[in-house]
Amino acid sequence: DSGVTQTPKHLITATGQRVTLRCSPRSGDLSVYWYQQSLDQGLQFLIQYYNGEERAKGNILERFSAQQFPDLHSELNLSSLELGDSALYFCASSPETGLGAGANVLTFGAGSRLTVL
Amino acid sequence: QQQVKQSPQSLIVQKGGIPIINCAYENTAFDYFPWYQQFPGKGPALLIAIRPDVSEKKEGRFTISFNKSAKQFSLHIMDSQPGDSATYFCAAKETSGSRLTFGEGTQLTVNP
Numbered sequence: 001d002s003g004v005t006q007t008p009k010h011l012i013t014a015t016g017q018r019v020t021l022r023c024s025p026r027s028g029d030l031s032v033y034w035y036q037q038s039l040d041q042g043l044q045f046l047i048q049y050y051n052g053e054e055r056a057k058g059n060i061l062e063r064f065s066a067q068q069f070p071d072l073h074s075e076l077n078l079s080s081l082e083l084g085d086s087a088l089y090f091c092a093s094s095p096e097t098g099l100g101a102g103a104n105v106l107t108f109g110a111g112s113r114l115t116v117l
Numbered sequence: 118q119q120q121v122k123q124s125p126q127s128l129i130v131q132k133g134g135i136p137i138i139n140c141a142y143e144n145t146a147f148d149y150f151p152w153y154q155q156f157p158g159k160g161p162a163l164l165i166a167i168r169p170d171v172s173e174k175k176e177g178r179f180t181i182s183f184n185k186s187a188k189q190f191s192l193h194i195m196d197s198q199p200g201d202s203a204t205y206f207c208a209a210k211e212t213s214g215s216r217l218t219f220g221e222g223t224q225l226t227v228n229p
Contacts (some may be wrong), residue, residue, distance in 0.1 A: 002160060
């Protein structure tokens with residue numbers, strides 16, 4: 001157990017629908033990152049939050065949004081789902097604030113597998 | 118967007134062999150280069166990492182070689198075992214931030 005909890009583990013839904021993926025970071029970690037892993041694809045960075053504030057944004061679609069709550073858990077909202085959104089969505093956390101140079105160990109959850117039919 | 122390119126896409130070796138996975142990056146403002154190991158059904162887990170002021174780092178059977186001038190780094194697995202069969206990702210972190218940019222991944226199979 002990495003300490004990062006993601007729910008649900010599996011989700012099957014239809015095109016056009018909306019889903020919410022949830023992530024609880026490791027105790028003490030203030031940064032949360034969302035990554036998308038499609039078939040035969042690497043890990044694509046979506047977005048980072050630090051202590052409730054958006055810190056960095058990657059190639060996140062406008063149909064996707066995220067937030068981090070005061071208790072530091074985060075949610076990734078995916079709407080108007082398309083077949084191509086089927087993927088593994090990983091949440092990771094780290095203690096790093098992102099304001100300085102140095103090592104940053106990301107601890108990943110087990111992922112949420114989204115299937116859009 | 119900053120990129121990290123990884124090769125090969127897949128690799129098959131016999132037990133005891135030394136698989137080598139290579140990565141190249143473009144952004145000279147990267148300051149931390151970790152490797153992650155991912156087993157099926159699991160999230161990636163940190164395996165070993167290196168900073169650009171070091172040319173080599175060894176942890177157990179895993180070694181990172183780093184060539185700053187060529188902007189390349191590689192992972193070597195000594196005396197590979199079937200249990201090392203997994204997908205390996207190289208990554209890089211920009212000095213100005215904390216997110217990691219990942220390579221495309223290498224699926225390693227170690228045959229008994």
